[in-house]
Amino acid sequence: MARTSDAKERLLASALTLVSERSYAGVGVQQLCEHAGIKKGSFYYFFKSKQDLMLAALAQQSQVIEQMIFTPALAADLSPLERIERLFHLTYEFQKPMTQETGRVLGCFFGNLALELSTQDEPIRHCIDRVFRAAVASIRNTVEEAIKAGEVPEVDAQATAEAILAYWEGVILLAKVRNEAELLKKLAGGVKEIAIAGKKKTNP
Numbered sequence: 001m002a003r004t005s006d007a008k009e010r011l012l013a014s015a016l017t018l019v020s021e022r023s024y025a026g027v028g029v030q031q032l033c034e035h036a037g038i039k040k041g042s043f044y045y046f047f048k049s050k051q052d053l054m055l056a057a058l059a060q061q062s063q064v065i066e067q068m069i070f071t072p073a074l075a076a077d078l079s080p081l082e083r084i085e086r087l088f089h090l091t092y093e094f095q096k097p098m099t100q101e102t103g104r105v106l107g108c109f110f111g112n113l114a115l116e117l118s119t120q121d122e123p124i125r126h127c128i129d130r131v132f133r134a135a136v137a138s139i140r141n142t143v144e145e146a147i148k149a150g151e152v153p154e155v156d157a158q159a160t161a162e163a164i165l166a167y168w169e170g171v172i173l174l175a176k177v178r179n180e181a182e183l184l185k186k187l188a189g190g191v192k193e194i195a196i197a198g199k200k201k202t203n204p
Helices: 007-021 029-036 040-046 050-073 080-102 109-117 122-148 157-178 190-196
Strands: none
Touching: 007 029, 007 040, 007 050, 007 109, 029 040, 029 050, 050 080, 050 109, 050 122, 080 122, 080 157, 080 190, 109 122, 109 157, 122 157, 157 190
16 A cells, blocks of 8 residues: 655654643554544554654654754854854744744744653663754754953863753743743843853862
């Protein structure tokens, strides 16, 4: 039986949409198939399980976030600290259309799943951890540039990058809880204070 060429992509899109709006546990294979407009048999042609689909959706979404937020935010057209602050403004622009469409701030796809599944599903936890570690590496490079430029003191770049990612995730979570995407813009400036007050390097 011939299968439509975009069935896999529709399943991935449905996974992102439904899990973002509900939860991983709150969405079953049948609901995913109905939303994607495909038959259940086609689901198992592309994916072994809902977990398998979610791992593929996480990989796809990590590329989207990299292309739409991290790469443009950390581009070298601004000073290092301004680039880090721009992460929050571009995250707002990313969240805004979804908020307008659904009436709710949906939050970070990775953060939402981490909260729900980190103690239950090791493959998904490891996948999210890899995504977060890659984000920290990108931020760390920018922090190191800020140190060289004299924008921040000689801080521990790794610990500071991890604190910045934690702040970014925390602001997204707060915006979701308050259903106020504008918090991403209002609290963006606070990330500079975190960078400047980062953990000082200690001599070995």
